[in-house]
Amino acid sequence: MIEEIRIRNLGVITEATLPLGPGLSVVTGETGAGKTMVVTALGLLLGARADAGAVRSGAANAVTEAVVRLAADSPALARAGEAGADMDEFDGGAELMLARTVNADGRSRAHVGGRGAPVGTLAEIGGHLVAVHGQTDQLRLKSQQAQREALDKFGGAALAKALTGYAASFVRWKEAKAELETLRTEARERLREAEALQLALEEIDGLDPQPGEDNALKAVAVKLANVEELRAAATVAHQALVAEEFTDSPDATTLVDAAKRSLEQVQDEDAELGRAAARLAEVGIILADVAAELASYGASLDGEGPGRLEEIEARRADLARLVRKYAPSIDEVLEWAAQARTRLEDLTDDSSRIERLEAEVAGLDEALAAQSAEVTALRREAAAELGHRVGTELSALAMAEAELVIGIEPAPALSVHGADLITFLLKPHRGAPPRPLGKGASGGELSRVMLAIEVVLAEVDPVPTFVFDEVDAGVGGKAAVEIGRRLAMLGRFVQVIVVTHLPQVAAFADQHIRVIKTAGGGDGGMTASDVRLLDDQERVTELARMLAGQEESESARAHAQELIDGARAL
Numbered sequence: 001m002i003e004e005i006r007i008r009n010l011g012v013i014t015e016a017t018l019p020l021g022p023g024l025s026v027v028t029g030e031t032g033a034g035k036t037m038v039v040t041a042l043g044l045l046l047g048a049r050a051d052a053g054a055v056r057s058g059a060a061n062a063v064t065e066a067v068v069r070l071a072a073d074s075p076a077l078a079r080a081g082e083a084g085a086d087m088d089e090f091d092g093g094a095e096l097m098l099a100r101t102v103n104a105d106g107r108s109r110a111h112v113g114g115r116g117a118p119v120g121t122l123a124e125i126g127g128h129l130v131a132v133h134g135q136t137d138q139l140r141l142k143s144q145q146a147q148r149e150a151l152d153k154f155g156g157a158a159l160a161k162a163l164t165g166y167a168a169s170f171v172r173w174k175e176a177k178a179e180l181e182t183l184r185t186e187a188r189e190r191l192r193e194a195e196a197l198q199l200a201l202e203e204i205d206g207l208d209p210q211p212g213e214d215n216a217l218k219a220v221a222v223k224l225a226n227v228e229e230l231r232a233a234a235t236v237a238h239q240a241l242v243a244e245e246f247t248d249s250p251d252a253t254t255l256v257d258a259a260k261r262s263l264e265q266v267q268d269e270d271a272e273l274g275r276a277a278a279r280l281a282e283v284g285i286i287l288a289d290v291a292a293e294l295a296s297y298g299a300s301l302d303g304e305g306p307g308r309l310e311e312i313e314a315r316r317a318d319l320a321r322l323v324r325k326y327a328p329s330i331d332e333v334l335e336w337a338a339q340a341r342t343r344l345e346d347l348t349d350d351s352s353r354i355e356r357l358e359a360e361v362a363g364l365d366e367a368l369a370a371q372s373a374e375v376t377a378l379r380r381e382a383a384a385e386l387g388h389r390v391g392t393e394l395s396a397l398a399m400a401e402a403e404l405v406i407g408i409e410p411a412p413a414l415s416v417h418g419a420d421l422i423t424f425l426l427k428p429h430r431g432a433p434p435r436p437l438g439k440g441a442s443g444g445e446l447s448r449v450m451l452a453i454e455v456v457l458a459e460v461d462p463v464p465t466f467v468f469d470e471v472d473a474g475v476g477g478k479a480a481v482e483i484g485r486r487l488a489m490l491g492r493f494v495q496v497i498v499v500t501h502l503p504q505v506a507a508f509a510d511q512h513i514r515v516i517k518t519a520g521g522g523d524g525g526m527t528a529s530d531v532r533l534l535d536d537q538e539r540v541t542e543l544a545r546m547l548a549g550q551e552e553s554e555s556a557r558a559h560a561q562e563l564i565d566g567a568r569a570l
Helices: 035-045 075-082 119-127 144-154 156-185 187-207 213-225 227-241 252-264 271-303 306-326 330-348 350-396 443-457 477-491 536-548 554-569
Strands: 002-010 013-019 024-029 061-071 088-090 093-103 108-112 115-117 130-133 403-415 418-427 465-469 495-499 511-518 528-533
Touching (some): 002 035, 013 511, 024 035, 024 477, 035 061, 035 093, 035 465, 035 495, 035 511, 061 075, 108 119, 156 350, 213 306, 213 330, 252 271, 306 330, 350 403, 350 418, 403 443, 443 465, 511 536, 536 554
Parallel strands (some): 013 528, 024 511, 130 465, 465 495
Antiparallel strands (some): 002 013, 088 093, 108 115, 403 418, 511 528
């Protein structure tokens, strides 16, 4: 809902603030006072093309601003957030500032929540906020997509359920057809891929590599390539620990044993030396174990001859070939092979998959035919009811012969929305052919048609704010009262802003805003306009002016009060 609109230097309006509320707000004023500037200001805030001619003469720019209250689930709120807007949040939603500046040279700037934004962003946000129906303004339901969505919402739960089931079948049908087409068109490529994978797996399986085998063999190869050096080091170390019997040099085990026995002779005299002797005994055991391991290691080297090294190098060369072809290491080669087996199973199952998909697509073809037929039937029922109800509204709006004809024709191809092309057509009178909305009717008639449609759709497909400009053009009397009544009915569901010249319409207002024209003196003699929210007595005066042009006439004021009282009673 729009809470407030501020206008500066737009047309004849120098500066004005329009406080708005829920329900029906009417904007009135003398001809030329600048009522349509309110609609122009809204259009700019909705992303309309900037017109330098709308900037007040002598001003550098025109500025329009609006404060909008949005529900938490509003698409406009999400889009404003994407644009980086700053918003004042509250329970259940947020408050957003929209602004548009038009310079005298025609250039313009847009701001969303205090942040600069492309004008297109204003249009995207505004499309979720306001629907303008005017003499020349675009229609909310001008596109076939919008017309289809409106009809589907009007169709209620039964149509929504049928559409949901159909859409699910359609999505799966598209997926299955695409997969089937891929299998058929890529059969040769898939066969070549399967053959390549088969050869690769045979090569890998033939060598049967084990996890970590490449690294393990590398370590063994390094060992065998340096066997003499390793054997010499092991021998020297062994002799240092346990000397041969014919050697005069003392070995480590002998020296440690001698030290241990020396301390054992006096350990009864000092416990500390006894503990040292015990530790030397442990050292002696460790030295003996190491010596044994070195002896065993030296013996093992004797069995690893040149033939073993050749065998290992040959195995490493085989594994290196796999690494070059398939992955950086043997572990990754094994991982690739596991994935390749899964892919090969998928490729070799093509024929059976094609058969399964062909059967599934055939079944889905039948299901979609039945489901789309059900959707079409429900749409025809909804279209008949919608057309009838809009026709009833049009009769009350002095368009008794007008009909809303909702065309439902087969679409060239199925879509996720069904098999229908939906078109809203207006038949202005008997004998006239139905024509698309916006053609074959005057601006005032078209506004009344849109009012009738919006009243019927208000409960199922509303936008937060509707704006009607001169919806009452060319009517009066009882028809004007009916227009006012229906605007008030629409105002029960959404915010409605109406520019009108008829007192019968203005009498239904929840808020009455008057645009007042004054002859300028201090502004170079130019005419200026002010905007005021009227209280109850001021409303009577304004309606009296609209009725007779005589605000102070008691009979005119009485008639004005009668209109207000009558509107409240309806």
